Amino acid sequence: MDLSYTEEEEGFRAGLRDWLAVALPELPPPPSPGDWPARRAHDTAWQRALYDAGYADVHWDASPTRRLIFLEETEKAGAPYVGANFVGLLHAGPTIAAEGTREQRERWLPPILRGDEIWCQGFSEPDAGSDLASLRTRAVRDGDAYVVTGAKIWTSHAEVADWCELLVRTDPEAPRHRGITWLAMPMDAPGVTVRPLRTLAGSTEFAEVFLDEVRVPAANRVGAENDGWRVTMVTLSFERGTAFVGEVVACRRTLAALARTARENGRWDDAVLRRRLGRLNAEFGALWRLTQWNVSEAEATGGVPGTGGSVFKLRYSHARQELYDAAAEVLGPDALDLSREWNLDRLSSLSYTIAAGTSQIQRNIVAERILGLPKER
Amino acid sequence: MRFQPTEDQRALRRGVRELLAARCAPQALRTAGARLDRALWRELGRTGFFSLRLPEAEGGVGLGLPEAVLVFEEAGRVLLPGPLVATHLAAGTVPGAGDGTTVVTRADGGLVPWLDEADVVLGNSSDAVPVRSVDPLTPLHRIPSAPPGDPDPAAVLLTAAEQLGSAGRTTETAVRYAKEREQFGRPIGAFQAVKHLCAQMLVRAELARAAVYAAAVTADPVEIAGAKLLADEAAVQGARDCLQVHGGMGFTWEAEVHLHLKRAWVRAELGQTAAQAEEALAAAL
Missing domain, CATH: 1.20.140.10 (Butyryl-CoA Dehydrogenase, subunit A, domain 3)
Structure with a gap:
């Protein structure tokens, strides 16, 4: 039983502290919680600063211990948390890194790390909460695209996201865990409607997302068709x-x-x-x-x-x-x-x-x- | 940072578990009752249970608090009776304590366990009066006039380790029973009302484990107070939930679970009470 850190880990901690001492005073004050565009700008600017300093991929490539040190030190220093970068860094990014093709990794991962693109999560539905595998948002293949219709809920950062990691039902006949597919949906696609939900705290932390025949390119599918449940479980364990x-x-x-x-x-x-x-x-x-x-x-x-x-x-x-x-x-x-x-x-x-x-x-x-x-x- | 026990530490735990399994069968414990098994005490002495932390030059094993915590956790699992903590802490200062030839107890706040069976009593126990002990396997005396003493962190931690062992054991016992016992045509552990009780038992035990093991590494008195508080909770509430999962059987004298609950109540009063621990933890804020 040992709670001490290695010399290398302590070196990482010291370097991070030094950098935070310089970087944090330059950071503008956090915007008001209701101002989503300003929140996005604030969070992505911080992610860009982490990227330039070499810390952007700490959630993915670093050892769990380094991740622990990073999160401990940034919190102690009062640095922003991932904020609007949450889904990209902690859900969608790790999933694409683990299950995506080389082209998909090259397309989506660098913008997440640089803070250029924001992701949101389209998993839960009004009738599929704890029982996520009962989700009913339909995706029908039509040529080189899936046509998606349905509704998602509790989607954080939907108002400012560029992409949505989306779970859809591609085979309604299959056992429920085996008919689900993982898609990356552009949030500006025609047919996507975002309706903010007000929480009991008065803020709009998440939204409902309505999908009306949204065309998502088949090339945006990560993992095989109908293998989305397994692909997703890789993501959830990161959280x-x-x-x-x-x-x-x-x-x-x-x-x-x-x-x-x-x-x-x-x-x-x-x-x-x-x-x-x-x-x-x-x-x-x-x-x-x-x-x-x-x-x-x-x-x-x-x-x-x-x-x-x-x-x-x-x-x-x-x-x-x-x-x-x-x-x-x-x-x-x-x-x-x-x-x-x-x-x-x-x-x-x-x-x-x-x-x-x-x-x-x-x-x-x-x-x-x-x-x-x-x-x- | 390798928080989990090392290979050597796991081997030590295995060895102690095997020794105690052979010597602490529930029936043997009940037969002995409030009498101390001197032969077992000497055997514990020979295996280094009491001299574990003494330097090898002084006839000890030369290990530290983390190893002692693992050993006392095993003692707690099987309800090993006797003033284990007091004798362990007396090794090196009271002759015969280390090798198990002398049984040492001590006045602990207002309580003295095993007073009549002990060869040496530390602290003033002249006013001690016998108590009709709730735990049939732990005879107790009360000292009505005793002022609350300053807790000894090592004693508190080792008592917490025993509580942790008890919490682990009652969790396992409840889970085993929930898998075996069938009602309404299926194991009762399939029902969420029962399985959620079991899940909460594990959560409390695992949080207490992290707290007790970390306190063994840091030996910080405030961290030890926190570990005792959480281990007390895990042991007492774990035994209560284990009793509940056993239904009517849990309420019988025959089932082992009441012995865990009663011992957990006794240990909660020893070393450092919840009130003392909470005040110490508040003062550190």
Whole structure:
């Protein structure tokens, strides 16, 4: 059992810190959350800066440990997270890298790394959420194109995306996992309509995407026709690897700030609240160690994130909600004032036990794939 | 960063598991009850259980806290009885503790486990009064006047390691039962209401594992307090859920699960209580 980093890894960390110290002060302040074009410009400018400094591909080519260090240091320095580059860097890009042809990799990967092109994800549908494999958006082959009709939902960054990684049904007769195909759809194609969805936090973080006979070139298919489910699973496992490293670092910082505020406003004298904050300190400390555990395991098994990601996500998503509920306790009546720090985060935290696999689905994954319990059906 | 146990550490764990499996069958534990098996104690001494962290020059094995944590985790898995932590920590200072010829206990806050069976008692236990112990395998005395003492981080960590072992064992036991027991024509583990209980048991145990192992590496008192808190939770709630998965059988004296729950309750009071740990963790914020 060893928690130390190699000399080379520490060198990587030092170099990154030096670069961040120079690069971050030059960065303009983040735009308002509702201004999507400005958010895109901000996020892609940061990605371009990472590219020029040689850090753009850290999510793909670097060892899991380097990725951990990168995410830890950028968060500690207050650097932007991937933002609008999320799907390109963490979903579509890795999928194309693993399953695409040489032409496809050369066409799509460099613009993602440079921050030139933004991707969004068209997986979930109004009637296919947790049961993703029941998706019904149809794609019919017509010459050198697929004609796509249907509706997608919860699509983040759809308003500003250039491309959509799209799951479509190409064989309605086949068993449901075997009739799905993965397509890269240009968002400016005729027949694509984006309708923003307002979240309970008041922001428009995602959208519905309606597809009305959209022609997508067959050359944009990654993997074989009807093999899209397998192609997609490669993608989803990336999301559950190191996706939350930066957030755990940020939560620990928030917890320290909560303690500071509680000491200032007198709430610290409440032993129940104080002990609750103490327990959260244990919680987030352990979640950081569990992250290191999963990264170390991925390193030993050749970089493939394992099912440990589901264990982590189950606990983390709940802990994040607990953190912001504790923040509300610290704030007292000010917890009802949305202009106060933490209160919007409390609202956003409610999505964590739902997005990227609900806690119920994650428990099925843990029970069936790790513990070997039988499927319900 | 190689957080997972090394090959040597895994071999140590295997060896301890095999030794204890042969000596700690549930029936043997029940028969012994609140009496300490001196022969087993000496055997543990000969294998280096107590002298594990003593330098080889002093007759020890020369290993560190990470190895001790793996060994105590195995002890927790099989409910190995006795004042294991106190004797282990006394090796090198109390003659005979290291080789298992002397049984050492100590006053731990207001509790003294195994007072009547111990050869040496550390701390003042003159006011100790016997308790009708909830755990049939851990005799207890109370010291009503004892002020809460400062926790010894090594004792806290090793107690947490025992809790971790118990949490792992109850998770496995619940999962095995959920695969075997059939109702409504299928294994109860196929029902989400049951499998989600099992999944949560694993989540708690794995988070506690990361916390306990990391605390063994850093030996930081605050990190140890966090590890104890999470290991207590994993052990106590794990035993509760294991009991629930076993249904009526879980409520019987015959099933092993109540022994895990009762021991977990005892360990939660030893070393560092939840209140102490939470205050220490809050103070560090």
